Amino acid sequence: MARYVVRRLIQAIPIIIGISIIAFAIVHLAPGDPFDRFRSNKVSPEVIENLRRVYGLDQPLPVQFVKWFTTFWTFPWDSTAWGYSITDGLPVRDKIFERIPSTLQLMGTSLILTIIIAIPVGILGAVRQYSIADKTIAVITTIGYALPTFWLGIILRQIFAQQLDLFPLFGKHSFGKEGDVLDLLWHLFLPALTITIVGVAGWSRYMRASMLEVLRADYIRTAKAKGLASSRVIFKHALRNALIPIVTLLGLTIPTLLAGAAITEAVFSWPGLGFLGVSAVQERDYPVVLAFTMIGGAMVIIGNLLADVLYAVVDPRIKY
Amino acid sequence: MESTQTTPLPGTAAGAVDEVDLTPVRTYWQLVRQRFVRHRLAVIAFFLMAILIAMALFIPLLSGDAWKETSLERINQPPSLTAPLGYDNLGINTFARLMKGLQTSLFIGFSAVVVIVMIGVTVGAMAGYFGGWADNALMRFVDIVLSIPTFFLILMLVAFWGTGNAWVIIIAIGLTGWTTAARLVRAEFLSLREADFVQAAKALGAGDRRIVVRHMIPSAMAPVVVAATLGIADSVVIEAALSFLGFGITPPEASLGNMLTKAQDYFYRDPLLAWYPGITLILVVLAASFLGDGLRDALDPRQRVEAN
Numbered sequence: 001m002a003r004y005v006v007r008r009l010i011q012a013i014p015i016i017i018g019i020s021i022i023a024f025a026i027v028h029l030a031p032g033d034p035f036d037r038f039r040s041n042k043v044s045p046e047v048i049e050n051l052r053r054v055y056g057l058d059q060p061l062p063v064q065f066v067k068w069f070t071t072f073w074t075f076p077w078d079s080t081a082w083g084y085s086i087t088d089g090l091p092v093r094d095k096i097f098e099r100i101p102s103t104l105q106l107m108g109t110s111l112i113l114t115i116i117i118a119i120p121v122g123i124l125g126a127v128r129q130y131s132i133a134d135k136t137i138a139v140i141t142t143i144g145y146a147l148p149t150f151w152l153g154i155i156l157r158q159i160f161a162q163q164l165d166l167f168p169l170f171g172k173h174s175f176g177k178e179g180d181v182l183d184l185l186w187h188l189f190l191p192a193l194t195i196t197i198v199g200v201a202g203w204s205r206y207m208r209a210s211m212l213e214v215l216r217a218d219y220i221r222t223a224k225a226k227g228l229a230s231s232r233v234i235f236k237h238a239l240r241n242a243l244i245p246i247v248t249l250l251g252l253t254i255p256t257l258l259a260g261a262a263i264t265e266a267v268f269s270w271p272g273l274g275f276l277g278v279s280a281v282q283e284r285d286y287p288v289v290l291a292f293t294m295i296g297g298a299m300v301i302i303g304n305l306l307a308d309v310l311y312a313v314v315d316p317r318i319k320y
Numbered sequence: 321m322e323s324t325q326t327t328p329l330p331g332t333a334a335g336a337v338d339e340v341d342l343t344p345v346r347t348y349w350q351l352v353r354q355r356f357v358r359h360r361l362a363v364i365a366f367f368l369m370a371i372l373i374a375m376a377l378f379i380p381l382l383s384g385d386a387w388k389e390t391s392l393e394r395i396n397q398p399p400s401l402t403a404p405l406g407y408d409n410l411g412i413n414t415f416a417r418l419m420k421g422l423q424t425s426l427f428i429g430f431s432a433v434v435v436i437v438m439i440g441v442t443v444g445a446m447a448g449y450f451g452g453w454a455d456n457a458l459m460r461f462v463d464i465v466l467s468i469p470t471f472f473l474i475l476m477l478v479a480f481w482g483t484g485n486a487w488v489i490i491i492a493i494g495l496t497g498w499t500t501a502a503r504l505v506r507a508e509f510l511s512l513r514e515a516d517f518v519q520a521a522k523a524l525g526a527g528d529r530r531i532v533v534r535h536m537i538p539s540a541m542a543p544v545v546v547a548a549t550l551g552i553a554d555s556v557v558i559e560a561a562l563s564f565l566g567f568g569i570t571p572p573e574a575s576l577g578n579m580l581t582k583a584q585d586y587f588y589r590d591p592l593l594a595w596y597p598g599i600t601l602i603l604v605v606l607a608a609s610f611l612g613d614g615l616r617d618a619l620d621p622r623q624r625v626e627a628n
Binding site for chain 1: 460461463464466467468469471472473475477480553557560565583587588594598602605606609
């Protein structure tokens with residue numbers, strides 16, 4: 001297993017280099033630069049040139065790339081490794097790190113709620129296949145699956161925050177109430193609900209499919225035939241095997257945990273990573289955009305690896 | 321997945337008939353149609369999609385510039401026969417604008433899928449047909465593209481290379497979305513390469529290009545058509561999200577996404593403004609997904625997923 005993980009990590013190196021080249025090219029070969037908006041009659045060209053020099057944008061692209069890519073990995077001990085933000089001059093690393101807790105709060109809550117709701121719903125749908133309950137669940141999850149996340153966010157906000165005035169419109173804290181847990185939960189409710197609804201729609205369908213697959217297996221028939229109570233068959237024999245693909249799904253969800261909720265965060269102005277990424281793109285904040293892409297890429301690779309490792313952990317038939 | 325039903329001939333008791341196969345010989349396309357029609361939701365989805373496309377094509381054509389014509393007298397007028405959804409704060413006919421937005425969204429969705437299929441089929445066919453290092457290199461490239469969070473990649477491409485330009489959006493969605501199609505085509509090609517009819521074509525002296533284009537690609541298209549149909553839903557939603565964030569289609573041009581953005585500003589006067597583009601979007605997504613499911617069952621029964 002350890003050898004397998006090491007091999008996968010070595011295979012990830014060319015992928016990381018590939019991601020960095022593509023991201024760097026998209027950002028730096030694009031027409032215009034971040035300082036274009038400062039250009040006017042009142043700003044002398046020298047000032048712009050100075051800014052470009054401070055941020056290293058005057059150097060040839062290959063030089064910029066090598067410099068950026070090599071210093072990028074010194075981030076654990078160098079807070080300036082990811083450069084400085086163009087919008088406020090703060091070190092990019094600190095800007096990104098300070099957003100991580102908010103994103104974890106939002107995505108962690110949503111993920112836990114999603115799992116708690118989706119797994120029983122999926123089991124119910126599979127065990128009572130084609131029953132009224134199953135069909136009702138199917139209709140609801142199909143519609144839930146078709147809901148664009150950001151539209152759902154807008155509508156929930158419109159109904160519960162604007163029309164009924166039950167929840168705040170945006171943000172994470174009321175003014176002067178930082179650190180108040182109840183206030184935080186109150187702000188968290190709508191964005192978390194948005195992500196949970198869409199998540200449950202997808203996860204419960206996976207769970208149902210996975211459970212149906214297992215329920216058809218021979219050992220389930222054996223268990224039933226030898227007279228076990230059906231609850232024991234379902235929860236002891238079937239569920240544990242049906243959860244295997246779900247565990248894999250968990251690994252694959254990791255990257256979306258950190259970057260995937262960008263639009264929901266933007267709708268609710270939730271101060272997380274995704275919102276930072278979207279605003280950085282809006283502001284053409286190159287260093288933040290690049291760091292964000294690299295983190296997103298690393299998350300995908302780690303998530304995939306985690307999925308495969310977890311798969312081997314929960315399923316002894318799999319050996320690497 | 322029941323065993324095929326045998327219908328007894330009228331007038332004879334079941335089982336009394338000799339064991340004669342009465343099923344007429346059917347061509348592939350007859351079978352496809354038969355399997356598709358049996359999928360009730362897919363048929364409904366087909367008609368829904370057809371209606372949506374027809375409305376998006378003809379209503380803007382018939383109503384001319386109504387989707388952008390402002391008028392002081394018509395500001396916030398209630399619904400009427402010519403404007404079923406009333407007029408907005410600028411005196412624009414909301415229904416006409418919605419249909420124009422639907423047109424933009426469907427145009428971007430379908431065009432993006434065409435780009436996805438073109439890139440995906442080319443890359444997948446090359447990887448699967450040539451194998452070896454070409455396959456390796458192309459599949460590593462697929463891994464790289466798959467490892468960048470898709471929506472963020474599209475956001476970067478659109479924001480830095482041409483905000484508000486429909487073609488940039490189409491190409492951005494195409495450049496990021498082709499990996500699934502490429503993998504499907506590659507997998508098909510790996511098995512088709514050894515198929516008898518391909519070997520026969522090779523033995524007859526057909527060139528690589530002829531074998532790939534005339535013989536292999538048509539046989540490998542079934543899963544791609546399914547993926548492409550499902551891809552329409554994704555592309556339309558991505559366009560709406562981009563426009564909503566201000567990177568996509570910008571007013572005065574209409575799109576479902578920028579209508580949503582605007583609806584947010586006028587919520588207090590007309591909360592329904594956010595529902596129209598949203599419901600339209602959901603109808604497109606539902607139609608495309610069920611159409612995709614039906615096509616999967618019809619074109620590619622091996623891939624049938626019991627879960628749905």
